[in-house]
Amino acid sequence: MTCFNIQKLLHEYIDNELDQFQQAEIADHLDQCSECHEAWVELNGLKNLLGQIKTQQPSESYWEETTRLIMAKTVDLDENIIPVISLHEEETDKKTAFRRSLLSVAASIALLLVSIGLNSSSLTTKFAQNQPEALVFTTYELNQRFDLKSHMTDDQLAKFALIDNSLSMGFPGLPGGLIITVTGDDIN
Amino acid sequence: MNNVVPELVQKFLDGDNRAFEELVHRFRKKIYSVAYQALGNHLDADEVVQETFVRIYNKRKELKDVRYFTSFIIRIATNYSIDLLRKKKFQSALPDDTTSLPGNIQIDLSKRVSTPDDELARKEIMEEIEQALAQLPPRQRLTAILHDIEGYTKAEIARSFDCPEATVRSNLHIARNKLKKILTQQQTAKRSKK
Numbered sequence: 001m002t003c004f005n006i007q008k009l010l011h012e013y014i015d016n017e018l019d020q021f022q023q024a025e026i027a028d029h030l031d032q033c034s035e036c037h038e039a040w041v042e043l044n045g046l047k048n049l050l051g052q053i054k055t056q057q058p059s060e061s062y063w064e065e066t067t068r069l070i071m072a073k074t075v076d077l078d079e080n081i082i083p084v085i086s087l088h089e090e091e092t093d094k095k096t097a098f099r100r101s102l103l104s105v106a107a108s109i110a111l112l113l114v115s116i117g118l119n120s121s122s123l124t125t126k127f128a129q130n131q132p133e134a135l136v137f138t139t140y141e142l143n144q145r146f147d148l149k150s151h152m153t154d155d156q157l158a159k160f161a162l163i164d165n166s167l168s169m170g171f172p173g174l175p176g177g178l179i180i181t182v183t184g185d186d187i188n
Numbered sequence: 189m190n191n192v193v194p195e196l197v198q199k200f201l202d203g204d205n206r207a208f209e210e211l212v213h214r215f216r217k218k219i220y221s222v223a224y225q226a227l228g229n230h231l232d233a234d235e236v237v238q239e240t241f242v243r244i245y246n247k248r249k250e251l252k253d254v255r256y257f258t259s260f261i262i263r264i265a266t267n268y269s270i271d272l273l274r275k276k277k278f279q280s281a282l283p284d285d286t287t288s289l290p291g292n293i294q295i296d297l298s299k300r301v302s303t304p305d306d307e308l309a310r311k312e313i314m315e316e317i318e319q320a321l322a323q324l325p326p327r328q329r330l331t332a333i334l335h336d337i338e339g340y341t342k343a344e345i346a347r348s349f350d351c352p353e354a355t356v357r358s359n360l361h362i363a364r365n366k367l368k369k370i371l372t373q374q375q376t377a378k379r380s381k382k
Contacts, residue, residue, distance in 0.1 A: 011361045046368060049317055050336035055221040058230065067212055070238055074245035075205040 001025060006036050014044050197254040211257075212241050218338070219265045225333045226269040228322055236272065240265040259347035262334065266348060270326040320370040328363040335360055 001009075006029050012018050013026050030037045191199070191207075193214070199207035216237055223236035243264050251260050321329055327349070334340040334348070335356075342360070346353040 011357075011364065042368060043364065046317075046364060046371070047336055049313060050332065050367075051339075053225065053314060053317065053337050055224045057217055057220065058234075063216060066234065066237060067209070067216065070212055070241045071209060073238070073242050075208060 001029065003029075003033060003036050006030075006033070007039050010036075010040055010043050013040070014047055193257055194254040197251070197257045201248055201251065201254070208245060211244075215261055216241070219261065222262070222265055222330070222333060222338055223269050225318075225321070225337055226266070226326070226330055227272060228318070232269075232272055232276075236265055236268050239268050243268070256347055258340075259344050262340065262344065262348040263350070266330050266334070269330065273326045273329075316371060316374050317367070320367050320374070323370055324363055324366055328359050328366065331356055331359040332363040332367070336364075 006026055009018065009022065009026060013023065016023070018026070030040050191210075193211075196207045196210055196214075200211060219237050219240050220233050224230065224233040227233055227236070240261060244261055247264070251257065321332065324332065331345060331349075334345050335342065340348075342353045342356045345356045349356065
């Protein structure tokens, strides 16, 4: 092997990654070639020095506190978490019953909308066209989608929000207003 | 608990929280050490330790093979360390060209450490090396730290970085060559001051 090839393999040599034959060949060369020997001394010295670096570890009290914090952010958090009802899971587990309740809620809203003068047929048409799959909406979202404000007086909006909030009380743990899920099929 | 790591990991995955705590005990100092070497200060190393275990806990379902937990945890710790390094703009401004090493200027590192009585000189060298490490780009720095300081194998590092071993080898060689170059420059600067 030439000096160029030897020096290319020096990293593998100091890491003992070459086969026995190559290791021996390079060792012999290093005995005879001062330039390659010098390169090996530098590289090996650097690796040895890096291996001597030791991180000064913090005190045991630090580790106790840190471990406590880690457990508080993980295991303890999991064990103390307040269960939040997932509507999606609710629907999966009790699909039929839930759909029935949704239909009744949707019907109530439709009735409400009719009673307050909003054209409920245009509402259902928009649902079916734009969101054939499950819809999730709140008073706020309804307002965003259908611009309820332009169709309802402030009193009517207040009534709507009141019903919205009262319905949500049947689902403890859900934050904010009731989230109602309906599907295109439900509406149609 | 005297279980080996894969057994502990399996228990942890099965929902045994005591096994998780035991894993924290076993790996916390290793993670701290890697993070401290990479980031150079206690506060950042502390952040890496805590965040690594929180992520391990939250991402435990992503661990497909309990035998590779070490690589899994090192990956999370190094990725977070790299994120911190990039945020703090610790990245080196060192030119990529490593072929222009001043060949006639050399330092004989092995001779310098052959004087164990001279603790001050040794401490100076260690500080120089740590400063030199800090100048490497994150991935090269972490490769050198994991392999040459912490003693992880190239296969473990490759799994941690999700790259071929050849890439680890290449990064390691480049890192060592750059370290030699930086140390040589530091040495030259010192000599010219005298």
